[in-house]
Amino acid sequence: MRCHYEVLELEHSADEAAIKKAYRRSALLWHPDKNPDRKEEAESRFIEVQAAYDVLSDKHERAWYDSHRDAILRRSRAEADAGDAFPGGRPPPDEPDLYPFFSASCFSGYNDGSKGFYTVYAGIFATLAEQEAAARARSGRAGEGAAPAPGFGAAGAAWDDVLAFYAHWQGFSTAKGFAWADQYNPGAAPNRKVRRLMEADNAQRRSARRREFNQTVRELAAFARKRDKRVAAWQAAQAQLRLDRQAAEQQRRDAERQERAARAASYQEAAWVDRGEDTGGSSASEGSTSDSGADEAAEAAAAAGELYCLACDKLFRSANALANHQRSKKHAEHVAALREVMEAEDQEEEEPPARLKG
Incomplete structure (x- = not known):
């Protein structure tokens, strides 16, 4: 495997x-069609x-690669042992080397073949799960987390299984003790003080190895998830569902808007029809006793589609303005005065003329 910086x-x-x-330059240069x-x-x-x-276009993956580049590029465990990768001690022979799996070169195609993506990563995570189960058994914690770790699954695995796998491994915490990381043997200490210093140094080394291992396993799960076609298919389906919901919601809002507009148009038409009938009836009944100027203003207002108050002889620009006016004290006074005048005129018309004496 070559360094990513060298490749580009x-x-x-x-x-x-x-x-x-x-x-872009390298892709154009090495495109198979070219x-x-x-x-x-x-x-x-x-x-x-x-x-x-x-890797390099993702800030998180690039930071991880930069800090572990030497280990990722190391081609074999023999090369690792010959260097200073494990200054505190030697790992056991069965300790898996995870760094080669941080490269697309470790698999060939996104399929279930012997070298396929799903076979390769299913194998390495199955190995990790077996070692974790053995570590819990050695430490007397076999009952903790007794349920087996979710497997990686095949290309056609159900989404619930895929989700369970990544939820487990991206929150991974090892049960291993990492005693192999100890640098000193406390039993060989000449006195108590030196032994305590040795034990403290060994504890720090174990803790550092544990943190590094946890982080490496979590990063490996994240690396696989980013390239997992099952995850990409689920994300695409969710995006389509969101678009469908948005389209349905927009249609609902449009339908409601059209319905409100239709109701408003129907209400305005009926209101003007009623107002025209009332105005006509009023003018017929009042005859010569009505104020001709007020009648003409009301008829003009109705013809122009305006709102008119007969009692106060006023025009209004909106129904709300007319409604507010009709609730006012001044309007009530004008209506009462108009009613008194009309009642007095009605009484005069009903009384017979007085007979002449003599």
């Missing part, structure tokens, strides 16, 4: 714009370019 021909200090530019004479090599290099960009 970048400096370690390259910014986001430089990474994008280098990716290299028909060496298609097999081009396909391999193109996959390598895409994998490098996936």
